[in-house]
Amino acid sequence: MSALAYVRPEGVDEAVALVSGDPGAAFLAGGTTQLDLLLKDQVIDTTTLVDIGRLPLTGTTVLDGDILRVGALTTMADLAEDAVVTERLPFVREALLAGASIQLRNMATIGGNLLQRTRCRYFRDRTVPSCNKRSPGTGCAAITGPARMHAVLGAGQHCIALHASDLCVPLVALDAVVRIQGPDGRRTVPLTEFYVLPGERPDIENVLGHGEMITHVDVPLPPRGTRSRYLKVRDRASYEFALASAAAALVIEDGTVTRARLALGGVATVPWRAHDAEDMLRDVPATTEMFQAAARAALRDPYTVPGTAFKVELAQRTLVSVLEDLAGLAGVTAAAS
């Protein structure tokens, strides 16, 4: 293994300058993904780790009464216990607590969660020669190999790698905005536009340039009276990535859905905002039949391989189940803000 430099900058400006000025440098936050990829799997070629873990980008603030600003270095555990998240964003809390393990959530940060790399086993095994994400132009081993933990939405012949974050699923449903600081200044990008579909370049995963740091995530708070829920289906009860997940925030008045914000996880190459399903649920009765129609719309035109075909129905059922819960059709009490 080659030599690895480690630096701990004093501020955001210095951290940005250190990474943007060195093609081999990368940010290190909680380290829960970065060190695995670098030291255990050895699939990234970072030569300098710029440790931002102690920069003062932690905690939350409510802006203008309706936006929760989250520091990028807030841990998953701390955000799950935040009073505003608990009261107004129950499905964000559910997603956080459904992710990883207690130990990991105590270390892992919100910015790092947004930027976690795929769990695709072929990507993480450098002895596998065909991986367009790791080595562009080499092919995709997952298309013909076992692919149970892969994507059916936003996928294609060049890559079917899953975006594994739970947190990003409710965040994309809420129209969260990513605040970024880089060598050319500050900018904001909606989370729905932050990730890039694999297309022919699966190695390009998001719009961040080298040296750009996420400083905050702004989360619009939904109207009071919104009911929200995150449901994650996985092979075992804890410490496991999703096979399918759904985040929904609904306002239901007199049995009619008046507002729906929906997203899917565990089935897509990016956190998947289900716009087509939302369109189906505009001012319609909150019935199982309407929810099933919306779920079919959400999974329209999947790209499947034999190992992933089961996920289409699984994701539809997951979405219907969460919507039924929120509408009180399944006898389950949903959290309301």
Ligand SMILES: Cc1cc2nc3c(=O)[nH]c(=O)nc-3n(C[C@H](O)[C@H](O)[C@H](O)COP(=O)(O)OP(=O)(O)OC[C@H]3O[C@@H](n4cnc5c(N)ncnc54)[C@H](O)[C@@H]3O)c2cc1C
């Ligand atoms: C065994 C295991 C199980 C897991 N299970 C789940 C799960 O079920 N659900 C789930 O959602 N997640 C899961 N995770 C992923 C976990 O949530 C992420 O590893 C974690 O959120 C990453 O945060 P971090 O602070 O440790 O980031 P790091 O590992 O330090 O960094 C991750 C990446 O983000 C970059 N980065 C970090 N912060 C910034 C920033 N502010 N600006 C720019 N770049 C930045 C780093 O350079 C690196 O490329 C699991 C991880 C492990 C190891």
Ligand code: SF4
């Ligand atoms: S799915 Fe993507 S990350 Fe996985 S082997 Fe194929 S190209 Fe690589």
